[in-house]
Amino acid sequence: MSDLRKWMFFFGSSLVLLSQAAFSQTSPPTVSFTTPPGIQRGTRATFVIEGTDLSGANDIIFSEPGLSGKILSVSEVPQSRLALETKKVSVVRPYFDEPVKVQATVEITAEPWMALGTQQFRIITPHGSSTPGRLVVSAYSELQEREPNDALSQGEEVSLPVTVNGLILKPGDYDNFSFRALAGQEIVFLITAGEVGSSLDPVMELYDAQGKRVASNTDERDRSSLGFKIPLAGRYTIRVGDYQQNGSIRHFYRLSLGQFPFLKGRYPLGLKAGATRDFKVWGYNLGETRTAAPQPFGMMPSKVMKSARCWPRPKPGRRSTPCRLPSAVTRRSKRPGRIAVCKRPRS
Numbered sequence: 001m002s003d004l005r006k007w008m009f010f011f012g013s014s015l016v017l018l019s020q021a022a023f024s025q026t027s028p029p030t031v032s033f034t035t036p037p038g039i040q041r042g043t044r045a046t047f048v049i050e051g052t053d054l055s056g057a058n059d060i061i062f063s064e065p066g067l068s069g070k071i072l073s074v075s076e077v078p079q080s081r082l083a084l085e086t087k088k089v090s091v092v093r094p095y096f097d098e099p100v101k102v103q104a105t106v107e108i109t110a111e112p113w114m115a116l117g118t119q120q121f122r123i124i125t126p127h128g129s130s131t132p133g134r135l136v137v138s139a140y141s142e143l144q145e146r147e148p149n150d151a152l153s154q155g156e157e158v159s160l161p162v163t164v165n166g167l168i169l170k171p172g173d174y175d176n177f178s179f180r181a182l183a184g185q186e187i188v189f190l191i192t193a194g195e196v197g198s199s200l201d202p203v204m205e206l207y208d209a210q211g212k213r214v215a216s217n218t219d220e221r222d223r224s225s226l227g228f229k230i231p232l233a234g235r236y237t238i239r240v241g242d243y244q245q246n247g248s249i250r251h252f253y254r255l256s257l258g259q260f261p262f263l264k265g266r267y268p269l270g271l272k273a274g275a276t277r278d279f280k281v282w283g284y285n286l287g288e289t290r291t292a293a294p295q296p297f298g299m300m301p302s303k304v305m306k307s308a309r310c311w312p313r314p315k316p317g318r319r320s321t322p323c324r325l326p327s328a329v330t331r332r333s334k335r336p337g338r339i340a341v342c343k344r345p346r347s
């Protein structure tokens, strides 16, 4: 190998190694969670958004109109807060160093007319835009949980409707909130957790004034709902905890409670563009409403699939239900283990 070719080989290899080294030390801007995780529409509040490589952040952009914000400051997450994280058990030395956790303090405004629900945002930095973060926009006044509230007798008094921002900080922690309700009212409890990046696996239990458990939901995870028709006027207490009995700074949640309409489910799950049909709907405080006919919008009829229906029990002599492709199949199983089969018909 000539001297020139040796030099070119070394120079090229060095460039590759340098670029790899530089790349290995760089992490993309990320957003992990927002504290508190939501805002009441028509208000302005200050939030702490935690992530990595957010230094130099100069703007925040949202997925929906009606939300706006400005970056107030960026700093490393304090050690006192990092100490509240769940400790990881590491048996081998990690290949990459953990990126430094950074927090941006942001002032966010939600217009009174904006859509309710979980919205997305990104932080703009000199290194590019961050991964998406989430923020819930709700209709009710916001409240920050106050400890001590672990025992039923310590239930924090709240007026309905309200949204409480809470935290299951340590294993075995419970949060109790007490309210008064009238006979016949259907009170709805809605917890948002995994949907906004929380580690909480929420459980809810409702107790009456005598301390008797009258309703619970221990099944759902990312978003947990419970509705209860009050049989006797009086004081009730809703208790929130973690199904796994864990707790940390990441086990946060939003609990909305009040006598508000809540759509728990509908069937079928989809609709062909340009078509209209009744959906079965169910939930809480829906009155006599059992069906609804939503109008599809914003989709080009030529760009969507046809919809087909599969029968759970194939007709005699037929092993599957024919459907033309492309199709979207919708089916509701009433018994576990039953399988619907669709087959493309021979042309």
Ligand SMILES: [Ca+2]
Binding pocket: 147, 148, 149, 150, 173, 174, 175, 176
């Ligand atoms: Ca507590």
